[in-house]
């Protein structure tokens with residue numbers, strides 16, 4: 001069986017995460033489950049110390065550095081526990097009990113990272129837009145307080161549909177959660193001391209978290225902890241301190257190869273087209289309105305909008321279902337709709353959605 005992105009049996013998937021994957025990646029993953037690389041074994045049956053898996057790890061680390069244009073000052077780790085575990089490991093490793101760290105609160109995930117850090121040291125909020133339900137990005141302080149060990153931010157706010165389109169200047173180590181917009185656009189990764197990605201949005205299947213950090217940061221461990229909680233220990237064991245999630249890492253490798261083959265230039269250009277198409281239909285259409293008013297803060301990955309008349313919300317979701325469109329319901333804290341336009345979502349899929357919005361409006365008149 002072959003499967004393509006235009007396969008009519010496949011739904012147009014706009015879910016926020018786990019999310020759409022390219023048809024060719026699904027196909028390669030499916031084939032590897034049956035027989036990995038003509039080995040007579042499934043990818044699910046290969047010991048993680050085998051040469052076959054060590055090669056998967058090596059290639060994946062190398063591709064991350066290449067796509068991020070980073071040198072050997074950086075370490076690439078594949079860890080478990082999701083984005084949420086990183087919220088804990090960052091302060092455990094880098095924030096001493098009486099030390100300070102700064103957090104930019106741009107949404108639910110950013111705030112969760114801040115709350116986790118408070119258990120370990122003096123985490124300070126540098127800016128927040130919580131009081132306006134995160135409808136635009138917070139302003140970074142013109143000057144950072146003295147003595148911060150690091151500043152933590154979130155580049156794309158998956159729930160609220162806002163995205164940081166520039167890299168802030170920061171004279172202390174900058175740590176970013178890039179879970180929902182990694183490789184969606186050009187970015188100077190060398191400006192970040194560390195970034196991490198729970199992969200089920202834009203880089204694979206749930207079960208693994210990509211962590212990239214500067215080796216000198218990794219050395220600044222502030223407390224003695226079990227190895228499982230210490231970046232340095234994971235690094236010393238090449239992310240094989242415990243049995244790594246072999247299959248999830250393999251799917252991420254397939255995504256990395258797919259990303260490299262398309263090129264970040266082409267991916268970014270198409271992401272801009274997809275986002276412009278959808279935002280302009282929302283603006284034009286009399287049924288809908290955008291949630292994020294500040295155009296410069298709008299996310300290219302998660303597009304949030306509502307219906308002027310909320311009784312149209314369920315009706316539009318039902319209408320979309322008849323056109324094979326799924327995953328557009330907004331997060332409960334925002335309501336309305338959230339359409340995720342991750343790298344694997346095609347322009348054709350977005351065109352189909354925009355057409356459905358257009359036809360829905362027409363039917364109401």
Ligand SMILES: *Cc1c(COP(=O)(O)O)cnc(C)c1O
Nearest residue numbers: 082083084109158177179180198
């Ligand atoms: C989904 C998401 C998370 C949470 O990831 P888990 O793997 O569920 O812990 C964290 N940060 C961002 C930006 C996300 O989109």
